[in-house]
Amino acid sequence: MKRFVVVGLGNFGSAVAETLSELGHEVAALDTSEEAVDRLADRIARAAVGSGLEASVLERIGARSADAAIISTGDDITASALTTLALKDLGIKEIYVKVVSRDHGRVMERLGATETVFPERDSAQRLARQIASRRVVKFVELAPGFSLQEMAVPDRWVGRSLRELDLPHSFRVVVVGIHDYVTGNFGVVLDPDAPLTTSDTLILVGGNKDLERLDKAG
Incomplete structure (x- = not known):
C-alpha cells in the first residue's frame, strides 16, 4: 500500500483520490471547499478543509510520509506553484500537477514537478x-x-x-x-x-x- 496526498478536490482531483483509494492505497486530501471535502470524506482515509500553500498545513494531513502528491487546483497557477514548492520542502519526490495550459505546464516543470497532466488537451x-x-x-x-x-x-x-x-x-x-x-x-x-x-x-x-x-x- 502506498500513501498519496491530493490537493484540490474538483472533478479531476476527486476522481484521482477516489480511484487510488479503491485500489487499496491510503489517500489524504485537502481542499478549501468544505462541500468538496464532505463529498469525499467517507471514501478516502482522510479529507480536510484547508489550503496547500503552506507546508505546515500539508504536514498536518500527513503529507511528509506520502509516496507521491497530486495537485489539482484548477486555473490558479499561483496556488499550484506554491503547493508544489511546499510539497518539495516536505521532501515529496513525486509530484504530479494538473495544468490548464502549456505555459502552466512549463512553469510547473521548472519548479520541479515530476509530471504535468493536461486532461483537456x-x-x-x-x-x-x-x-x-x-x-x-x-x-x-x-x-x-x-x-x-x-x-x-x-x-x-x-x-x-x-x-x-x-x-x-x-x-x-x-x-x-x-x-x-x-x-x-x-x-x-x-x-x-x-x-x-x-x-x-x-x-x-x-x-x-x-x-x-x-x-x-x-
Whole structure:
C-alpha cells in the first residue's frame, strides 16, 4: 500500500483520490471547499478543509510520509506553484500537477514537478485522432510524442502475418497485443506467422509521427 496526498478536490482531483483509494492505497486530501471535502470524506482515509500553500498545513494531513502528491487546483497557477514548492520542502519526490495550459505546464516543470497532466488537451487529441481515422479505436499518449494506439487491421493486411508486414522495420512501431473482437481473445504472446483477420485490432506502440504514417499507409 502506498500513501498519496491530493490537493484540490474538483472533478479531476476527486476522481484521482477516489480511484487510488479503491485500489487499496491510503489517500489524504485537502481542499478549501468544505462541500468538496464532505463529498469525499467517507471514501478516502482522510479529507480536510484547508489550503496547500503552506507546508505546515500539508504536514498536518500527513503529507511528509506520502509516496507521491497530486495537485489539482484548477486555473490558479499561483496556488499550484506554491503547493508544489511546499510539497518539495516536505521532501515529496513525486509530484504530479494538473495544468490548464502549456505555459502552466512549463512553469510547473521548472519548479520541479515530476509530471504535468493536461486532461483537456489529452482528451481533445484522443478524440481528434479517433474521428480523423476510421481505423483508430483507442489512443493513449504514454509520453510526449510517444503513444499507444489500438487500430483495426486494414483490409489489405488481412491474411498477412506480422512477420510479413515487419512493422518495426517498415514504420518503427511495435505490436504489443492483438485483440479479436469476435472471440474476445486478447493476446500479448504473439505468433508472428499467424494470419491477421478482419476482426483483429492491433495494439501498437511508437512515436506519434510513425503511428500517423502507419495509419495513412494502411
